[in-house]
Amino acid sequence: MSIKVMIVDDSAVVRQVLSQVFDKASGIEVMDVANDPYMAMDKMKAQWPDxxxxxxxxxxMDGITFLKQLMATRPTPVxxxxxxxxxxxxxxxxxxxxGAVEVIAKPAAGVKGFLEDSASQLVMAVRSAAAARMSRVRVMPSAASPAASSATAASGLETRPKLSxxxxxxxxxxxxxxxxxxxIIAIGTSTGGTQALEAILTELPRTCPxxxxxxxxxEKFTRSFADRLNSLSQIEVKEASNGDRILPGRALIAPGGxxxxxxRSGAYYQVEVVDGPLVSRHKPSVDVLFRSAAKFAGRNALGVIMTGMGDDGAKGLKEMHDCxxxxxxQDEESCVVFGMPKEAIKLGAADEVMALEMIAKAICRQS
Structure with a gap:
C-alpha cells in the first residue's frame, strides 16, 4: 500500500518539484497539495494523509503553529x-x-535544483516518517523552548553505492x-533518537562512564542539540571536536556532516572527527563509531543501538560484540522506529534487548 503524502508549501515551484520527486518513488503517492495550512485542513476533511x-x-498560519495543532488533535507524521x-x-x-519526525533544511536560493538533487534524501525522510509510531512521539509543552523530541533530522542519502x-x-x-x-559507552540512533537520548542523558550521574x-x-543541528542536553543534564554534553577526551561524566555528540x-591515546580514550563519504548512507555513521569502538576499546566498551530507520550500526554492533x-x-515497544535495533538483533549483535527506561541504569553498571 502506498504512503499517501500531502505537501503544504506556499511555493508553487516547491509543490511541483516535490510532487515529481515523490511520484517517481516506489510506494509513495502524492495525495494532494496545499499552499497554506488552512487549505490543507480543508482538504484533509475528505482524506487524511499518512x-x-x-x-x-x-x-x-506558520508551519510550527499548524504542526502543534495537528499533534494536539490527530498526531500525524510530519x-x-x-x-x-x-x-x-x-x-x-x-x-x-x-512533534516533527524529520527535518530537512532547504536553501533560500536554488531550491528547485536542491530538491531534485536531494530526491533520495526526501524519499527516505518520508518513508522514515511513515514508519514512525506516533504514540511514542512526545510533544514538548512549549515549542518555544527548543527541546529534543522524539524526532530527528534527516541525515540524507546518495544515489551512489552504499558504502560500509x-x-x-x-x-x-x-x-x-x-x-x-x-x-566507554558508544551509542547510535536516528529517528526518535533526540527524545531517547534526552531520556537517557538526563538520568546519568556525573560518575557515569x-x-x-x-x-x-x-550540519549545524548537533551543536544546538548538544547545548540543549547539556542544560538539562548533570553530565557535560557537547558537540565533539577532534581530539576531545572521552571522560567520565561527559557525552560527546558527533557533529553533523x-x-x-x-x-586510544596512551591510557586514555579520545575521539577523532573526520570527513569522508557517507557510510551506510549516513554521515555521521553509527557503523563507523561502533567499528572504532570494537577496534580500539573492545571489551572495555558498551555499545547501544537505539530507535531509527534503516540498518546503520547493526554490523558495527556485531563487530563490538565479537570483540x-x-x-x-532498544526494544520494539519503546522505539519510535524499530529499524536499526531490529537489524542488529537479526545479526545476533545484541547481548540484551531492553526498554528505553532501563538503558541509563545499564550504562551506570559499567562504571
Whole structure:
C-alpha cells in the first residue's frame, strides 16, 4: 500500500518539484497539495494523509503553529522542509519539539535544483516518517523552548553505492584489546533518537562512564542539540571536536556532516572527527563509531543501538560484540522506529534487548 503524502508549501515551484520527486518513488503517492495550512485542513476533511511534508514560513498560519495543532488533535507524521531551518537551528529545534519526525533544511536560493538533487534524501525522510509510531512521539509543552523530541533530522542519502565502514576504517582483527578499569559507552540512533537520548542523558550521574554518541543529524543541528542536553543534564554534553577526551561524566555528540571515531591515546580514550563519504548512507555513521569502538576499546566498551530507520550500526554492533564488548539494543515497544535495533538483533549483535527506561541504569553498571 502506498504512503499517501500531502505537501503544504506556499511555493508553487516547491509543490511541483516535490510532487515529481515523490511520484517517481516506489510506494509513495502524492495525495494532494496545499499552499497554506488552512487549505490543507480543508482538504484533509475528505482524506487524511499518512505523511505531511510541511514548510514553516507560509501566509495566514506558520508551519510550527499548524504542526502543534495537528499533534494536539490527530498526531500525524510530519517532515519539515523549509529554508528557515537553514537560518537558525532554533526553528528546527522548535519543529522537533512540536512533534516533527524529520527535518530537512532547504536553501533560500536554488531550491528547485536542491530538491531534485536531494530526491533520495526526501524519499527516505518520508518513508522514515511513515514508519514512525506516533504514540511514542512526545510533544514538548512549549515549542518555544527548543527541546529534543522524539524526532530527528534527516541525515540524507546518495544515489551512489552504499558504502560500509571500510571506507573510513579497516575492520578489527579480533578481541586483542586488554581489559582496563576505564569504560566507554558508544551509542547510535536516528529517528526518535533526540527524545531517547534526552531520556537517557538526563538520568546519568556525573560518575557515569564517558559516552560517544552518533545521532543522525545534518550540519549545524548537533551543536544546538548538544547545548540543549547539556542544560538539562548533570553530565557535560557537547558537540565533539577532534581530539576531545572521552571522560567520565561527559557525552560527546558527533557533529553533523562528519564521522566520529573512538581512538586510544596512551591510557586514555579520545575521539577523532573526520570527513569522508557517507557510510551506510549516513554521515555521521553509527557503523563507523561502533567499528572504532570494537577496534580500539573492545571489551572495555558498551555499545547501544537505539530507535531509527534503516540498518546503520547493526554490523558495527556485531563487530563490538565479537570483540568482547557488551551490547544492547532498544526494544520494539519503546522505539519510535524499530529499524536499526531490529537489524542488529537479526545479526545476533545484541547481548540484551531492553526498554528505553532501563538503558541509563545499564550504562551506570559499567562504571
Amino acid at each position: 505523511v505531511i511534508v510541511l514548510d514553516v514560513e507560509m501566509p495566514r 517532515v519539515i522542509c523549509s529554508s528557515l531551518t537553514q537560518k537558525g537551528t532554533d526553528i528546527s529545534m522548535q519543529a522537533l519539539a512540536a 565502514a571500510d571506507a573510513i576504517l579497516a575492520p578489527p582483527t579480533g578481541s586483542n584489546v586488554f581489559a582496563t578499569t576505564e569504560r 564517558g559516552l560517544a554518541i552518533v545521532q543522525h543529524m545534518p 562528519k564521522h566520529m571515531m573512538v581512538k 568482547g564488548a557488551k551490547t544492547i539494543a
